[in-house]
Amino acid sequence: MATEKLSIVKAINASLRTALESDPKVLVMGEDVGKLGGVFRVTDGLQKDFGEDRVIDTPLAESGIVGTAIGLALRGYRPVVEIQFDGFVFPAYDQIVTQLAKMHARALGKIKLPVVIRIPYGGAIGAVEHHSESPEALFAHVAGLKIVTPSNASDAYWMLQQAIECDDPVIFFEPKRRYHDRSEVDREAVPGPLHAARTVRAGKDLTLAAYGPMVKTCLEAAAAAAEEGKSLEVLDLRSVSPVDFDAIQASVERTRRLVVVHEAPVFFGSGAEIAARITERCFYHLEAPVLRVGGYHAPYPPSRLEDEYLPGLDRVLDAVDRALAY
């Protein structure tokens, strides 16, 4: 029986296990990924089964983790690196944007950098500072990186398989607030393309485009809107670099309205790029400007304020109403 109901955590764990089993060059490395199984237990049991040589507890130094992962990739390994929390990726930022992203081009294609960087991201878990951020835009601007983020267990399993198989560096953002959401995973399915968006709810009045943790929020918003007689289409973008603009365009050409939703701050966020490009592609189709719902231009707030800070169902519906009012 290939289909199983799994949480995202368990799906990622299973995906790592599959990768470690099927390719001896795959390594898992990061802080506390060994005996502890990671602070979210994503790597639970892997070191026990694959040994300390393949599931590696690293020194506490993110630049070192990514920098040595690059070296390991140059030696023919396929490291899957864990950054413990979103806010701790920045010490590795230089290695990621200056080395990892650019080395393949620097070598005119003669070397490949199949490194996956897993980052649990986003808020709503009641955490202290630095544990709830959504930094995807800070990587999407940089050529040479691919950025994906699953919204459910099946995608978590398959997209990670594909990311590990990919010969390019992939940043794999995991929606930590959804880690324990369970859904069916068919481990014998043939997955679609890694960077394709997916219509997770069809509709005709307006398109909601989201990814990662916000897909569920948008589905809830669409359900609530349906009760008011509004038919919203929900796209799970799945990939932030590249963005599947064709899919968004196709949807917007039908619905004529688009709201983009993400947790990250709106200013210079993914929504800006999507709004700009879709407006260019669908100028005569759009009945309303592309609206964006996301975080404010503020540090992620203390957790007692995160409900106000994060885009929730109401703020999504507010934007939907504003878009429909045009």
Next chain:
Amino acid sequence: MATEKLSIVKAINASLRTALESDPKVLVMGEDVGKLGGVFRVTDGLQKDFGEDRVIDTPLAESGIVGTAIGLALRGYRPVVEIQFDGFVFPAYDQIVTQLAKMHARALGKIKLPVVIRIPYGGAIGAVEHHSESPEALFAHVAGLKIVTPSNASDAYWMLQQAIECDDPVIFFEPKRRYHDRSEVDREAVPGPLHAARTVRAGKDLTLAAYGPMVKTCLEAAAAAAEEGKSLEVLDLRSVSPVDFDAIQASVERTRRLVVVHEAPVFFGSGAEIAARITERCFYHLEAPVLRVGGYHAPYPPSRLEDEYLPGLDRVLDAVDRALAY
């Protein structure tokens, strides 16, 4: 006589000198800023006149430079930090986005971080890798930072004065390809607001919005377009965080068309934010989608290709034509 014709390099040098003279808490620090006067001679002569205690050659470690500048700011100093080239700011990225940007908020306003980070940025100087990048979007997404960039010597002088006086961290991007462009600087003028855009050429058919090195390019494009009978308005945005959206909106409400130009890659660049927000603000005014001209989603290329990579007059005019064709 208060007015003098200065290059941007000399204007920044004069501005630093003024700041060092008028406030004993101002420090200049960075790699090679002392005897050498910086690789662009921006700090020429300052160490000689103000001593090694105020114009500080630092160890070769950008995170250390920004991190100790933060500590100095906490002690009451106002450090003006030089990052030698755009591509070398990333080792300091963590200290900038995680500490410098957020510490004032973290302390609920009880401490201030008046740190200026000067970064020569942009291409067209025939340099090797990492010496020609435009990373402003990677900072603009982060709350707590202010980002400005002058396009001429007078702004270079005055905006740096204002940045140093500002109690917030300011990233001061210097258009290195324009370093030796000379223009009048009135050192007794009363400068306008630091974050206000400026209309540098009035026009009525379309607005070109640019900043830093691209202002000159846009002015040249506007002059060329004028010969073809097209009247282009050119805005020097001057500030990337905040962006003076009011000024852009006011212009676009008149011209009804907007092209945003920057050297940085288009994807997730400043143009995306400006296009998204101006489209929202001016939805019924716009006759054409906001078009963007900028770098490609590619590492900055080897210098023999930079003319093809960088937005030049022709690419700006191509976008103008496309916008006017709507």
Next chain:
Amino acid sequence: MTVDSTAARKPRSGKRAGAKKPAAGPDKPELVQLLTPEGERVEHPDYAIDVTPEELRGLYRDMVLTRRFDGEATTLQRQGELGLWASLLGQEAAQIGSGRATRDDDYVFPTYREHGVAWCRGVDPTNLLGMFRGVNHGGWDPNENNFHLYTIVIGSQALHATGYAMGVAKDGADSAVIAYFGDGASSQGDVAEAFTFAAVYNAPVVFFCQNNQWAISEPTEKQTRVPLYRRAEGFGFPGVRVDGNDVLACLAVTKAALERARTGQGPMLVEAFTYRMGAHTTSDDPTRYRRDEERELWEAKDPILRLRRHLEREGHAGEEFFAALEAESDALAKRVRDTVRTMPDPADTAIFEHIYADGHALVDEERAQFVAYQAQFADEESN
């Protein structure tokens, strides 16, 4: 040091070789100790210290109250009043000893676990709880007690401390600065850069590393293969290892290090060899990665017990003292409980406060939108 060409071939596997502890012998670190686990006072040639019975009782009181506060916070987390707590259990001596070594005009840069140091600096312990409750990211004015905000990103504060110390030197002041960090943090590039800057500028900063043997689930062997205090020498300043469960030794060594800094002799690294008796934080489950036996070994070296034995042995404190302290602890615990439970949530517009000192147009715009948006619901609710 030269290559020892007679050394035997060692196994190549990184795993085996890297995991091995360096052999004892000439490398075996000397541990500065002034009080044995049994509470016996011993002397150290380099770190003489004279402490009055009253001071000893003060140190004891500090440790007891800190432990009680810490335990109360753990309880409050379990009760859902705090989102998280990072306990200092076991590290009281390292923190109180070093904290009491500082002068008012010194400046302290802590991690997220320095509750005992905060206590010494005069920060009201309830102020520490805001960030763990989620009402703020740092609830005190750093300049009020020269105690910087807790820094969560590992290692960053070492550079802030160094920069601050550079400023102290520029001012010609004779204060010193102390930067706290853990054994795990020693691997971060920022800490190494702090060492370099401190050395090059001869900054009056003491690096105080609490080696509590663990960085979450990783033992110190995952960070270094030689004792951490030795890291300093290659940067050009001295390092010393002190018994981190010996409050007197921590006091004496930190005092000497601060005095050294104060008198222009530059930075110093103090490694306090101690143990994290509890979980990394309340989110952590140490049974997954370490054995009880280890904890038991360290229990025998308990910092509070050891000073109590000394006080009793020397007749410096009797029943009355301990009973009064117990009552004081209870009162502190009650105050902490009461304060936390009634700690108000911030206004939702606090999201937009203090992002910039001098304002930012976008923040103003978003605040206005937010207020208008929230007002809709208020309207609806009042309808």
Next chain:
Amino acid sequence: MTVDSTAARKPRSGKRAGAKKPAAGPDKPELVQLLTPEGERVEHPDYAIDVTPEELRGLYRDMVLTRRFDGEATTLQRQGELGLWASLLGQEAAQIGSGRATRDDDYVFPTYREHGVAWCRGVDPTNLLGMFRGVNHGGWDPNENNFHLYTIVIGSQALHATGYAMGVAKDGADSAVIAYFGDGASSQGDVAEAFTFAAVYNAPVVFFCQNNQWAISEPTEKQTRVPLYRRAEGFGFPGVRVDGNDVLACLAVTKAALERARTGQGPMLVEAFTYRMGAHTTSDDPTRYRRDEERELWEAKDPILRLRRHLEREGHAGEEFFAALEAESDALAKRVRDTVRTMPDPADTAIFEHIYADGHALVDEERAQFVAYQAQFADEESN
């Protein structure tokens, strides 16, 4: 090490104290030397080496050809054929000695100045010029000669080398890895993190630091107050200082270090004490920050001259050899000139090549737009 409480008070100002060089004495570093500046062969107890006259001539030839190539590149830059050149003048012995110590299956991670090492690895020198001419960012296949691309961002490659070495160890191979960096780079956090990873995983990597006394305009005192080779010890592996202008010593020490790595004894730091005789790069003007006298002192220690003296003194090479080498140099210089001058510019669509190994929709879209846009002009031009 403990605090020396008898030490005299030193001035507080960071400036004065920091600028002072550490006193000689017990700290004075030992310098491994096998060939004096006068060309006399001396022995070192730890680094015995047997080199045949032929090998000696080979080393001499390597250094001469490297210097000639380097000089030619500087000239080509002056003539506008290159945008920039980073000369290795003065560092030939450090590079040839260490480069010749490597085995084919070893892997090298250079900075931007390792032209001599590239030479030893068999990289065609003209391939090095592409990035300085601006036709590419790295013009060779790193795996062809196990010689990685030049890394410009200071210090990054130390981590790549360490990771690569971790992989070598995992493979159970007995190769070693060598990472080059400069005195300035020693301050970067990445280099310290590389030391930590290398030590913890016992990775077979040699850190080869060419201390050429300057990081652009900053003397080594701005990076450290003790000799750099000592940095290693606090990370748990040995460091050694070698006369970087003595090709034999560099060869012997690097060989020993690589052998050590190969046999599972872990990393080692080699500090090659040398001098950057020229400008930092062709963009630099060293007269602004250093005195001619210093250069003159080092001229007397010239690495090539010293080996020539030795060859002559021992009768290992005569007029004929030197004349043939001169001719070979001329031929190399000519080939370099010719190759550079005819080096084709890349196609403009190269902007879009090799950004991703597995493609990226946006790159495809932008390439198509670019091609269509460029075609307009072609159309116009052909009209």
